[in-house]
Structure formats: structure tokens, C-alpha cells
Amino acid sequence: METQQRRMLLVAACALVDSDNRILLAQRPQGKELAGLWEFPGGKVEQGETPEETLIRELQEELGITTRIPCLAPLTFASHTYESFHLLMPLYICRRYEGIPVGQEGQAIKWVRSRDLRNYPMPPADEPLIPFLQDLL
Numbered sequence: 001m002e003t004q005q006r007r008m009l010l011v012a013a014c015a016l017v018d019s020d021n022r023i024l025l026a027q028r029p030q031g032k033e034l035a036g037l038w039e040f041p042g043g044k045v046e047q048g049e050t051p052e053e054t055l056i057r058e059l060q061e062e063l064g065i066t067t068r069i070p071c072l073a074p075l076t077f078a079s080h081t082y083e084s085f086h087l088l089m090p091l092y093i094c095r096r097y098e099g100i101p102v103g104q105e106g107q108a109i110k111w112v113r114s115r116d117l118r119n120y121p122m123p124p125a126d127e128p129l130i131p132f133l134q135d136l137l
């Protein structure tokens, strides 16, 4: 068997859920990898951060909302091999936050019912996460 060295990339992601049980998806901007696909807000865990700290930072930077560690509950995770890295992505769920999410970097956002998630093309790593959200919501 051929083995290939790939770096492990740790990304924290969040299913933000509103009082109507809809989930927020954000569209990846043009020019980035996987542009145009719909994803859960989040980003790379930087040196010295916990995944929860990453999410608090990213939710503020990307959507302009504020949340706290006790409001982030682990739901499941993605483990997916991309061409140049292996993605390990814990998915949290968050129902309590302050502010109204608005794409701070010009990205489109959308509140989506769990049964409609498959209508929004997502990165390949996200596909196995959908049933968890559909079971829950």
C-alpha cells in the first residue's frame, strides 16, 4: 500500500441554530478553495487556541455575533482526506448567541431547515454530518 504524508488540519465548525430550528450556512467566497459551496461557520484552530476559542473568534469575525464556551456543545466531527491535507473538523452546535448574524466578509448566509440541507452544495467533508443534524432538528 502506498502511503502519502498529508498534514492534519484542525478546523472548528459550528451549526448555529435559531429558535425555529433552522441552521445557518455561509457561502465560501470566490477566490478561496471550495468557492461557492455552503459551509458551517468556523475556521482553522490557531496555535494556542482551543476549538471553542476558535469558534468564538470566528463567529465574531465572520458573522458579528458573540457567544460563550458554555453555549457551544459538541455534536459530531468530520474526518476527510483532501488532496493536500486531512481535515479533522469537530462540529459544535450553538443556540445561544448575541447579535444578528450578518456576513462580515461579504459572504452570503442562509438559514436552512435540516430537511433542506441537501439542496445546498457543501464541501465533501460535510456530507456525513447532515444526518446528525437531521436526527437532531
Ligand SMILES: Nc1nc2c([nH]c(=O)n2[C@H]2C[C@H](O)[C@@H](COP(=O)(O)OP(=O)(O)OP(=O)(O)O)O2)c(=O)[nH]1
Pocket: 011, 012, 013, 032, 033, 034, 038, 039, 040, 041, 042, 043, 044, 087, 123, 124, 125, 126
Ligand atoms: N469553516 C468550515 N470549513 C470547512 C467546512 N468544510 C470543509 O471542508 N472545510 C474546510 C475548508 C477549508 O479548507 C478549511 C477551513 O479553513 P478556513 O475557512 O479557515 O480557511 P480558508 O480556506 O478560508 O483560508 P484562510 O484564508 O482563512 O486561511 O476547512 C465547513 O463546513 N466549515
